[in-house]
Amino acid sequence: MDLTFDRQHIWHPYTSTLTPLTCYPVSHAQGVHLYLDDDTPLIDGMSSWWAAIHGYNHPELTQAAHRQLDKMAHVMFGGITHQPAIEVCQRLLKLSPPNLQHIFLADSGSVAVEVSLKMALQYWQAKGEPRAKFLTLRHGYHGDTFAAMSVTDPENSMHRLYKGFLPEHLFADSPQIGFWQNWQEHDIDDFRSKLIEHHKQIAAVILEPIVQGAGGMRIYHPEFLRQVRALCDEYGVLLILDEIATGFGRTGKLFACQHADVEPDIMCVGKALTGGYMTLAATLTSKQVADTVCSGEAQCFMHGPTFMGNPLACAVAAASLALIEQGSWQTQVAQIEAQFAARLPTFHAYPNVKDTRWLGAIGVIETQRPVNMEVIQALFVKLGVWIRPFGRLIYLMPPYISAPEHIAALLDAVAVALQTPDCFQSIDQ
Numbered sequence: 001m002d003l004t005f006d007r008q009h010i011w012h013p014y015t016s017t018l019t020p021l022t023c024y025p026v027s028h029a030q031g032v033h034l035y036l037d038d039d040t041p042l043i044d045g046m047s048s049w050w051a052a053i054h055g056y057n058h059p060e061l062t063q064a065a066h067r068q069l070d071k072m073a074h075v076m077f078g079g080i081t082h083q084p085a086i087e088v089c090q091r092l093l094k095l096s097p098p099n100l101q102h103i104f105l106a107d108s109g110s111v112a113v114e115v116s117l118k119m120a121l122q123y124w125q126a127k128g129e130p131r132a133k134f135l136t137l138r139h140g141y142h143g144d145t146f147a148a149m150s151v152t153d154p155e156n157s158m159h160r161l162y163k164g165f166l167p168e169h170l171f172a173d174s175p176q177i178g179f180w181q182n183w184q185e186h187d188i189d190d191f192r193s194k195l196i197e198h199h200k201q202i203a204a205v206i207l208e209p210i211v212q213g214a215g216g217m218r219i220y221h222p223e224f225l226r227q228v229r230a231l232c233d234e235y236g237v238l239l240i241l242d243e244i245a246t247g248f249g250r251t252g253k254l255f256a257c258q259h260a261d262v263e264p265d266i267m268c269v270g271k272a273l274t275g276g277y278m279t280l281a282a283t284l285t286s287k288q289v290a291d292t293v294c295s296g297e298a299q300c301f302m303h304g305p306t307f308m309g310n311p312l313a314c315a316v317a318a319a320s321l322a323l324i325e326q327g328s329w330q331t332q333v334a335q336i337e338a339q340f341a342a343r344l345p346t347f348h349a350y351p352n353v354k355d356t357r358w359l360g361a362i363g364v365i366e367t368q369r370p371v372n373m374e375v376i377q378a379l380f381v382k383l384g385v386w387i388r389p390f391g392r393l394i395y396l397m398p399p400y401i402s403a404p405e406h407i408a409a410l411l412d413a414v415a416v417a418l419q420t421p422d423c424f425q426s427i428d429q
């Protein structure tokens, strides 16, 4: 592969043209393995950012893509429908919280979030009571497009870079009580008082249920979410749950909101929807919200991307949801969680470890010092694993099909890195 060309001309996520970092050439992938150009296998610990839950090149997903490709790759969704869209939506409705009855197919997670925010704005417009603020949590992440960024943590998404253009929303303190800790009532105080003070302007609360992902890999107590739902009901504010990272079993429940037994008014899914094959996301809402939106001035929901409902993506997503329905994810995720629970606490023996936490097939090690990306990445590759940390976070979210020895290999590699001082920046840097 022409890595020099790549370095000179191709932007990767959050990279600089001035100081490009090393990129590793992957030529194919199979099961839990990514294969480098020279056929070196790496055990995947990332599921390609939460997505490849069934592993790579899964026979049923690959077959679904081939079969659909021979019929049609794409056709417009305006005035036309097709079996792959119908099938994926039927399966999605069957799995989702029962109050959600209408589905908007979006092209990526960020777009699904944009769509959810537009739904909430149109809802209040239609009720003759326009509202333009959203209430969310610090350390949240909802995507990189503008409206999604405006409800993402102000520090992490660098709101000051786009000041004057980004709408300013309301941020409540993020939950401090962890999933496995004892609940304490004061954790919800800041959220409650911001909601009470501003509820007449707030179109919706938007947050990631139970796990705050890219904004810090924080795993919080279900009672927080339960009280958020109750407060939204009490003050008449819509609740949008962004299940883009947590959906489809990752946290040990099909959707993370089930840890708190709550239903959202609007829910966003993406990432694992196609089992990591294609980009596809969806925004689901209740009949009451959908019908209200469509009774307003515009008399319809105002969104319709070119590649909406792409048949190829829908066909693979339908096959992925069929695998989910078979249910083996439950024992697989529980097995991974048990391995994390047994091993992660032992990492506190290393002085650089500040905290460890886990839930379902998510394992997190927070370090005292930020990683040295080039060095730690090279070490992981040398050890035969693909783990991509950021800042002070080394985290694992492997494919559900990972065997105990794969998880052990990932954890062993993390242990080696934690004992290698060069993998971390020195304190004074």
Ligand SMILES: *Cc1c(COP(=O)(O)O)cnc(C)c1O
Residues within 6 Å of the ligand: 108, 109, 110, 111, 113, 141, 142, 143, 144, 208, 213, 214, 242, 243, 244, 245, 270, 271
């Ligand atoms: C990844 C992510 C998004 C954005 O999805 P993209 O497909 O990257 O646009 C939104 N919300 C959450 C919680 C995510 O993890």
